[in-house]
Each structure stands twice: as structure tokens, then as C-alpha cells.
Amino acid sequence: MRNRQLRYDGYDLELMQLRPAHLVVETAAFADCFGWQHALTLNDPSATTELAALVRKARAVGINCVLLHDSTDQRFPLASRITGLFHHVVADAEDVLAALDRSALEA
Numbered sequence: 001m002r003n004r005q006l007r008y009d010g011y012d013l014e015l016m017q018l019r020p021a022h023l024v025v026e027t028a029a030f031a032d033c034f035g036w037q038h039a040l041t042l043n044d045p046s047a048t049t050e051l052a053a054l055v056r057k058a059r060a061v062g063i064n065c066v067l068l069h070d071s072t073d074q075r076f077p078l079a080s081r082i083t084g085l086f087h088h089v090v091a092d093a094e095d096v097l098a099a100l101d102r103s104a105l106e107a
Contacts (some may be wrong), residue, residue, distance in 0.1 A: 008035020008047075011054050012034050017061075022100055023066040025051070025086070025094075040076035048078050055085040064103045066096055 006014050015023075030036050038044035039051045055065050067086040069079050083089045088099035 006054065008033075008050065011050075012057055015044065015054070015058060016061075019061075020063060022066065022103075023055070023058045024066045024068055024096055025055070026068040027073065028070070029080065030076075040078045042077060045078075048082065052082055052085060055082070059085070059087075061083070064100060066090060066099050066103075068093060070097055 027040060030039055036047060036051070039047040041047075058065050065086045065088075067083060067085075067089045068081075068091075069076065069089060070091045071079070073079075087103050090096055090099050
């Protein structure tokens with residue numbers, strides 16, 4: 001979400017216009033993403049609900065979804081509730097490409 005941020009209000013329209021092959025959600029970047037900064041925290045549950053909706057919409061149109069999240073990071077207590085929505089969950093940025101490659105092989 002960092003390099004090509006999907007706006008918090010309007011992500012669904014942008015997602016359909018862009019039609020990316022994959023969606024990588026990096027929890028460490030949430031602080032820099034307006035609207036998403038409270039996702040997976042207890043501060044604003046609606047942000048987590050919106051994130052879940054985004055991932056479900058992406059998966060519905062065949063977009064490969066990867067969550068980049070360090071499970072030792074305690075800032076995101078709701079992360080464990082949403083990991084099942086993603087194709088892959090990785091802890092290191094270097095593992096994202098490998099996860100995307102695995103998904104391509106599985107398809």
C-alpha cells in the first residue's frame with residue numbers, strides 16, 4: 001500500500017480501475033497511509049473492517065493478496081483475526097516476492 005496507496009475512501013473504485021495482479025498490505029506502512037493508520041488496531045474497528053472488505057474484493061476478482069506483518073509487532077492486535085483472508089502472510093519484505101511466485105505456481 002505504500003508505493004501505490006489505495007485511498008481509504010475510494011479504494012474499491014481504484015482497485016477496479018487499476019486491476020493489479022497482486023495486493024501487498026504492509027502493516028508497518030499503515031502509519032503513513034491516511035485512513036489506514038488505525039487498521040488492525042483497537043482505535044478504530046471500522047478501519048479493520050474496511051481492510052477486510054478490500055482484501056475480499058481483491059480476492060473476488062483474482063488478485064493475489066499478501067500480508068507483510070511481523071507477528072511480534074504488538075501495535076496490531078487484530079492482525080491475527082484477518083490473516084486468513086490473505087493468500088500468504090510473511091514477516092519479511094524479502095519474502096513477498098517468493099510468496100507471489102508460490103501463488104503464481106499454485107494458479
